[in-house]
Amino acid sequence: MRLIWNLFGLLGLLLVIAVIYAAVQLGPQLKNIGEFDSKALQTYAAIGKTLIETGNGPEATIWKMPVDEGLSAAEVEETMKFVANEHNIKNVGELPLYKEVEAISGEPSRYVKIFMFCNAMTAARMLDYSDAFSAYLPCRITMVEDTSGKLWLYTLNMDLMIHGGKKLPPALKEEAIEVKEIILDIMKRGAAGEF
Incomplete structure (x- = not known):
């Protein structure tokens, strides 16, 4: 004993x-x-949950939406550009990755195109706060044809940028949330073909 x-x-x-x-x-x-944003724990919990479910780090840090059946890539692209213009956010670049792959390989490639959207003044204020935010700039939406031929829209999970650490100054946080809502609206309406 x-x-x-x-x-x-x-x-x-x-x-x-x-x-x-x-x-x-x-x-x-x-x-x-103690200085973290009030939603930091919730943000990391959601990322952790997805990581555990999928075992895929990038999958845990993105948002994705399926494109409605019957919509072509051209229709989704047209809708996204229309919605971006409606929100006064600029389309600052496009990278048709699939064309580059086809040019190099000489073989057909599934559709992958990256669209870059930006509000320059919000971007400048984010950089004034921290140069690390440059990795999130410009906001990218990627249209991907999966291996079964279905189209999807992907973007980075901006909650990590907004809520993942110390509290952003209130005005900057409000701007960042507005950009997040615009990007999600571009994706949602693009995926549904809703002008």
């Missing part, structure tokens, strides 16, 4: 040492958590 009590005592001591070690190592960083 004494052996069992000694083992419990040893385990307790090891637990106390582990807690002290963790507090010393992580303590200074933990104070930053």
Whole structure:
């Protein structure tokens, strides 16, 4: 019986040492958590859930929408450009990746085209806050034909940029949320062919 009590005592001591070690190592960083956006935990939980479900890191950090059956890539593209114009967000570039693949390989390629949208003044304010936001610029929507021939729209999960760390200044956060809503509207209406 004494052996069992000694083992419990040893385990307790090891637990106390582990807690002290963790507090010393992580303590200074933990104070930053108090400055995080109120939706940070929710954002990381959603990313973690998708990561666990799919085992795919990129899949966990994007949003995707299926394109309605019967819509062509040209119809989706036309709709997305119309909606972007309606929201006064510029189409600043397009990369028809499938054409480049076909030119290099000499073989047909499934459709993959990247559309880049930007509100220059919001982008400038994001960069004034942190140069790391440049990796999110411009906002990209990719139209992808999957291996079964179905079209999908993909974009980065902007919640990570908006809610994933310390609180953004209120005006900047409001602008970032507005851009997120515009990109999602472009995708939603593009995927449905809704002018």
